[in-house]
Amino acid sequence: MDDRTDAAYLGYVHGRIPALRRIAYLLSGDEHQADDLVQETITKLYARWPRISAVENVDAYVHSMMVRAFLDEKRRGWWRVGLWGAGPDRAASGPAHAAADDRTVLRAALARVPRRQQAVLVLRFLCDRPVAEVAEILGCSEGTVKSQTSHGLNALRKILGEPLPAGHDKGGRRS
Structure with a gap:
């Protein structure tokens, strides 16, 4: 990509990361999996940015990419290893x-x-x-x-x- 296209991509992503991470967390319920979903989505977005940037509703397209990555993860989940049965206990009242x-x-x-x-x-x-x-x-x-x-x-x-x-x-x- 040329510098203008890269700048447009970076501008879009930097402005949307918090919202994308929120949606990813709501979908997955896990901070690490949410980060993985966001990373996968923005990586695919970068590869397709010249075409996607011309779409009328880029946000809807990106949300579709993220939801599909979430839904597809079940098919790819065999390689994930769970090291703990539960997270650490946290004191709260x-x-x-x-x-x-x-x-x-x-x-x-x-x-x-x-x-x-x-x-x-x-x-x-x-x-x-x-x-x-x-x-x-x-x-x-x-x-x-x-x-x-x-x-x-x-x-x-x-x-x-x-x-x-x-x-x-x-x-x-x-x-």
């Missing part, structure tokens, strides 16, 4: 500790939801993206986003032991 406990429980439950449903829930509720934008990011229809949202929320309710809304059977389907 008070209301902030209770909120942290809630986040930990929710993150653990979200990690048990199928990855595509997890991506939809993160984009819809934690990133506050509209259905149409999530559909664009995931490359699917708005109806698919809505059904994945419903299935994902039902899966979370089941995992968390909360009752399903009226009209749903034990499998999470409407009766």
Whole structure:
């Protein structure tokens, strides 16, 4: 790439790193995996920057790249080695500790939801993206986003032991 193209890429990336890292963390629930997702995304972005920089909504395109990297990671995960069963204990108390406990429980439950449903829930509720934008990011229809949202929320309710809304059977389907 020429110097102007490199400068445009660097300007874009430097301005978006915090937002990209936030989305990656919301998707993965792990700081190190989030860093890996961001690194993979911006590396691919650099290789394609001359074409991508001309796209109308670069942010949506980059978010799509990141979500796809997150979803594809499951296929590549065989080489990852878990060295510890759990992270180190941290001492905490008070209301902030209770909120942290809630986040930990929710993150653990979200990690048990199928990855595509997890991506939809993160984009819809934690990133506050509209259905149409999530559909664009995931490359699917708005109806698919809505059904994945419903299935994902039902899966979370089941995992968390909360009752399903009226009209749903034990499998999470409407009766």
